[in-house]
Amino acid sequence: MIKLLPRYVLSFVLLVFLQVFILNNIQFSGYINPYIYVLFILVLPFETPKWFLLIIAFTLGLTIDLFSSTVGMHSSATVVMAFFRPYVLKVISPRDGYESETLPQLRYYGASWFIRYSVILILIHHFFLFYIEVFRFTHFFATFARAVLSSIFTIILVLISQYFYRKDTRR
Template sequence: MIEVLPRNILRFAVLVFLQVFLLNNIQLSGFINPYLYVLFILLLPFETARWFLLFAAFTLGLTIDIFSKTPGLHSSATVLMAFLRPYVLNYLAPRGGYDPGTYPRVYYYGPGWFFKYASVLIFIHHLFLFYLEVFHFYDFFFTLWRVVLSSAFSVFLVVLSQYFIYRR
């Protein structure tokens, strides 16, 4: 088993690479933009210090921002998501809490739990990101529709990744 830190650094690099060079170039029917990179925040261990969570989210967001030339946009949304992660985890905790030595993954807590966990956080992230990007409310429902479709697609990719890469 690979150690936690190198494993996460590797995951960070791979996700940023995928996002920047592959997913950012895919725009399904013009307005669906999946953001898979948030998977990094989702998969951090339960015991991660909360301050580290924020810094990691900021670094991740800023890295994506640098490549997509939108400084502050993704970092802001990702930091918000990281901030809410402990509360969401708390809310979804199984009776008796999370077992030590486990990670927030389908393998340990099942697809239902993981789906709820991922979709809540991804929806919040996308909601904040898309509205911050358009920065007005004139086309409120159009933007909301984009948020919903993109979130669905991102959740789909995130859950899928669990079955393809992280089976163990």
């Protein structure tokens, strides 16, 4: 566990930088706004204590918030996502459970499992985030479309990132 720590710290910093300095400046046609930083929550080890999961999610969200001056918005969405992560993991677990020494990543459990896992959590996160952002139901379907389109882009980016991981984390 402890040997993973530097890698996670590095990926935390990397993801925050990527999100804040590159992706936050990208807005395709006013609808699409991918949030890649959720990848950090997705790939945390299975054994992470639940309470630690929530705290680290809050920290991550707050960091993003501080850079985009939307204090509380990303943090609440990320915490919701972290809250659902254990239940999602339980629901889509493989028949013989998760093996030790593995991480919830594409290379351990295959593309179909990882896509299911990430799609569910990313949709939860994005819907929560976008509805918190507009904070009203008057433009329900416009918000819905934004959430769906952004989720698709985030999912694509998350899947691409999995192939990066595969290459540079070979043991």
